[in-house]
Amino acid sequence: MASGASPQKQANAVSRRARKDQTRANLLQAALTLMGEGRSFTSLALREIAREAGVAPTAFYRHFRNTDELGLALVEEVGITLRRLLREARKMDVAPRDMLRRSVSVYQDYVKLNRLPFVFISSERSGGSRILRLAIRNEVTHFTNEMAQDFRLLGLYPNLPTASLQMVCSMIVMTMLAAATDILDLPPDQALLEAEMSENFVQQLKIILFGATHWDQDLAALSAKPGRKDEA
Amino acid sequence: MASGASPQKQANAVSRRARKDQTRANLLQAALTLMGEGRSFTSLALREIAREAGVAPTAFYRHFRNTDELGLALVEEVGITLRRLLREARKMDVAPRDMLRRSVSVYQDYVKLNRLPFVFISSERSGGSRILRLAIRNEVTHFTNEMAQDFRLLGLYPNLPTASLQMVCSMIVMTMLAAATDILDLPPDQALLEAEMSENFVQQLKIILFGATHWDQDLAALSAKPGRKDEA
DNA sequence: ACACATTGTGTATGATTGTTCACTGAAAAA
DNA sequence: TTTTTCAGTGAACAATCATACACAATGTGT
Known part of the structure; x- marks a missing residue:
């Protein structure tokens, strides 16, 4: 058990980081999807992107400043x-x-x-x-x-x-x-x-x-x- | 004075129609100006255009449906x-x-x-x-x-x-x-x-x-x- | 096992949105 | 002159916006 000093530093670090990356990817994909429906980027609202991505609006700020x-x-x-x-x-x-x-x-x-x-x-x-x-x-x-x-x-x-x-x-x-x-x-x-x-x-x-x-x-x-x- | 039947039908008809055309032009120019400041058309708000044109938001509807x-x-x-x-x-x-x-x-x-x-x-x-x-x-x-x-x-x-x-x-x-x-x-x-x-x-x-x-x-x-x- | 760090939630707030409605005042028509 | 028309106003509405904050849940490092 206590063999390595800091084990699993990146080996099993999939769970939390992977989840974060997933919602980040969801946000990006959501923005792309909305633009695919005929919207310009500057017309996209933060809340709208979050809604399309299936997360709360405030979660957006965990990934992007704006x-x-x-x-x-x-x-x-x-x-x-x-x-x-x-x-x-x-x-x-x-x-x-x-x-x-x-x-x-x-x-x-x-x-x-x-x-x-x-x-x-x-x-x-x-x-x-x-x-x-x-x-x-x-x-x-x-x-x-x-x-x-x-x-x-x-x-x-x-x-x-x-x-x-x-x-x-x-x-x-x-x-x-x-x-x-x-x-x-x-x-x-x-x-x-x-x-x-x-x-x-x-x-x-x-x-x-x-x-x-x-x-x-x-x-x-x-x-x-x-x-x-x-x-x- | 009362010479022609319907005088000034187009001769002096500058006042009202011309004013309307002017504010219409103002609205168009306002939209162009806003886009010149780095905004996409779909991100323009009706009230914003009206504000830039110097008219009340509701005046917009006298010229365009949307x-x-x-x-x-x-x-x-x-x-x-x-x-x-x-x-x-x-x-x-x-x-x-x-x-x-x-x-x-x-x-x-x-x-x-x-x-x-x-x-x-x-x-x-x-x-x-x-x-x-x-x-x-x-x-x-x-x-x-x-x-x-x-x-x-x-x-x-x-x-x-x-x-x-x-x-x-x-x-x-x-x-x-x-x-x-x-x-x-x-x-x-x-x-x-x-x-x-x-x-x-x-x-x-x-x-x-x-x-x-x-x-x-x-x-x-x-x-x-x-x-x-x-x-x- | 336990304290910490971090991702996501829910609520709140003040600003801005599109659209409606009743209105005003002046030009046009009578 | 009197009447009508109509471009523009201002107040009101519900909806949506960006952003802040406290909080919950849960994986991570010790």
Whole structure:
């Protein structure tokens, strides 16, 4: 019995801490759920979140000082969701036939599977709370940088300068997030609309990647006169 | 005096109707102002808007059934702002040297000059209220279509199929709106940051327009294997 | 085994919310 | 001139809000 000095310091420390973590998770999930029902974060009331989570309003303060702090915790959570997306993308075979279309399909499934986190990202990325907005943009920037790094490691676009690669990736991410809001607003059982949307999504990415491929070609000529191929 | 049967039907009818229109405008402006201070639309309280507008809460009901209706009126107003932007863009000389950069500069000024409407568009385009979100996306779609039509009339990208032209324009608009949120969040007196942002903006547009110019070239090849220029 | 620490509850309070109602005063219509 | 219309007011209502405090219950460390 009295063998170790302080036994079970973390070994069996599941009960109380785990319960606390659970209600904390419930609070976070409750906030996400409410936003999934078409509410903006800044319109969420503390009592409302607590009610949805099934705890007394005052229990909220055991976990967060105020709703803003909960919002930042939510940002961290969606950051994890984004990182997981990248990890799954890395598992994909590099350059099989029709890879772009397949990536788009995987992404669409991922968004639909993680509906609430993407609703949160979409609506609060340009949303009311400045603190939240900047925090989310920070996560998105990290996501973009990791994507650029993956491109480098995969040997894609080896001729592209790093700064340009980052810019290309930021365009891809911008397109992905724009597509996410479309996916989220898509009424279910509208296969035709969804197919149209996917096709648009694919073509947009094609344009961006086309630009990345021919980066050094004659992009500079565009600022002079777009549309006419001849002329000095 | 008693010359016409019903005189002053519209001639001097400024007093009452004009006053009503004024307080209505005050309510709309009040809502925009509050959102400019970092609040989402769904978090705005009716009494709060009325207070900011300098009228009694009950006066609100003389103009709107509820806050949602005011939101839709706001969407109409920002639609006008977008149309005005297009009208000013049409006044620009076609194809002077460095036109793209100049367009970007004009757009930046326009966003800064119409801060509140763009804050509204940015935050509510993917925001909480579904009704508002769809209404704004509708306005943005109109804006995109008009832009595509202008491209046609100007003879830009004559070889591009209409559907593709619309897609390109939607990418341009997407980029513009993403840039708008950057512009709005930019701290003042940060010329360096602003210049970097502009440069990014310009390059993103270059990529899109480059894709539009070489649309028929070999975009299809991308889906096979991006990055390697050789190989079958 | 026992004292402590901590998570969650219940109650209370003052402020603010949306909405109703009867009203006022001045512009418009007669 | 007289009457009507109507934008805006102010008081009242029940509901909800954020937050504070004392308290209960229970796992944890000694």
